[in-house]
Amino acid sequence: MARLNLLAPEVQANPYPFLAELQRSSPVCQVDPNGAWLVTRYEDMVAALKDPHRFSSEGLALLAEPPWLGSNPSARSLVTAEPVRHGKLRTLVNRAFGVTGMARLEALVRQLAEELATEAVLRREVDFVEEFAFALPRAVIGHMLGLDRSVFPKLKRWGTAMAVVSAATTPEMQAEVRDAIAEMGHYLDEIIESRRREPHEDLVSDLLRAEVDGQQLSREDLVRFLFLLLPAGLETTTNLLGNMAMYLARHPEHVEKARTDKAHAVNFIEEVLRFECPIQALFRLTSTDVLVGGTTIPQGSMVILSSAAANRDERQFSEPERFLPGREKQTQHLAFGHGIHFCLGTQLARMEARLGLEALLSRIQGVVMKRGEVQWIPSLAVRGPAVLPVELLPLA
Numbered sequence: 001m002a003r004l005n006l007l008a009p010e011v012q013a014n015p016y017p018f019l020a021e022l023q024r025s026s027p028v029c030q031v032d033p034n035g036a037w038l039v040t041r042y043e044d045m046v047a048a049l050k051d052p053h054r055f056s057s058e059g060l061a062l063l064a065e066p067p068w069l070g071s072n073p074s075a076r077s078l079v080t081a082e083p084v085r086h087g088k089l090r091t092l093v094n095r096a097f098g099v100t101g102m103a104r105l106e107a108l109v110r111q112l113a114e115e116l117a118t119e120a121v122l123r124r125e126v127d128f129v130e131e132f133a134f135a136l137p138r139a140v141i142g143h144m145l146g147l148d149r150s151v152f153p154k155l156k157r158w159g160t161a162m163a164v165v166s167a168a169t170t171p172e173m174q175a176e177v178r179d180a181i182a183e184m185g186h187y188l189d190e191i192i193e194s195r196r197r198e199p200h201e202d203l204v205s206d207l208l209r210a211e212v213d214g215q216q217l218s219r220e221d222l223v224r225f226l227f228l229l230l231p232a233g234l235e236t237t238t239n240l241l242g243n244m245a246m247y248l249a250r251h252p253e254h255v256e257k258a259r260t261d262k263a264h265a266v267n268f269i270e271e272v273l274r275f276e277c278p279i280q281a282l283f284r285l286t287s288t289d290v291l292v293g294g295t296t297i298p299q300g301s302m303v304i305l306s307s308a309a310a311n312r313d314e315r316q317f318s319e320p321e322r323f324l325p326g327r328e329k330q331t332q333h334l335a336f337g338h339g340i341h342f343c344l345g346t347q348l349a350r351m352e353a354r355l356g357l358e359a360l361l362s363r364i365q366g367v368v369m370k371r372g373e374v375q376w377i378p379s380l381a382v383r384g385p386a387v388l389p390v391e392l393l394p395l396a
């Protein structure tokens, strides 16, 4: 049995060689005698995600709602719902995230991306995470939730609280998480009430109106869903945009081509999603003994499905360790998951990345990183720079 320290600094800095070695030598292994199982092969991960009965999302709910917290609305939302309930909830929220909903947002996302890119390029040396990668999805989610701009600074507090729930070990951290969740609940209640009285052309009003077979979202399910959007849509997209800037700096040969060829820009984004996926691992709980790649994982085990490893599995992608925009099977990466819980915000995330990249590349000739070492967010589950000091070189 392998004893692995997935949080060791050298693994955090570069998890890929370590995961590749595991993928070769023990593709299904227990992380420690009482602990979780780690699954690293693409094929095994897809099979698990296609089987939500035996690989239940209760694994994620357990992490998001530890005993000290009491209730966390996002832990009992769409992303953790069992298949039958999930199907009903997903149908109710799908339309708001489909083609029409996204078309309604496109002009706004473009305008926000252009404003932020103009400001950042004017300042030239910026922390890209703070000034662009976080600012863009924050403004988009803020708009979708119907939050007044004055509340935007609070989104950082709420987002951080949601992200650190499973790592909040001290009483101070736990108190902060509880307070942030209560504060967020209060704001969301006010917004729901105001949209109920006076509907707008926005997400909350759409969700209040949504109806399938005479059924509507209950007030509780609506709150849970809005809670989910913060961890699901904010940090993930921030990390995608941060990783994108990093790869513009590391691979300047793609800058000109991505500026002049829209298809190449899209390929570039997809390759960043595969190569440095913002969510590196998904969590499931086995509801019965299951055989995975020849190994039995007992009932009641926490299973970590490593998207980071699966996206570089040589059985699925040729030359997986090379950054190759436009590669074969490039959209088959698992960055957005697979199966019933496949990311609801895929179109939105891709749109933010595409319009963000366009806004930047129409103003800059390149990105230079001002620090050799990237300071990654310390986490097994997410991948993105915590800060990214860069120089944005304006177009002549």
Ligand code: HEM
Residues within 6 Å of the ligand: 057, 060, 078, 079, 080, 090, 228, 229, 232, 233, 234, 236, 237, 240, 277, 278, 279, 282, 283, 334, 335, 336, 337, 338, 340, 341, 342, 343, 344, 345, 346, 348, 349
């Ligand atoms: C689910 C990734 C952006 C909303 C997921 C899952 C992944 C993922 C891997 C599956 C979770 C699981 O199976 O346990 C990403 C990435 C994003 C992104 C990498 C950005 C680059 C967004 C955005 C939104 C969003 C912008 C909405 C504003 C959701 C929701 C779910 C989900 C609601 C749950 C879907 C369900 O259970 O049916 N996302 N996401 N995501 N994502 Fe995203």
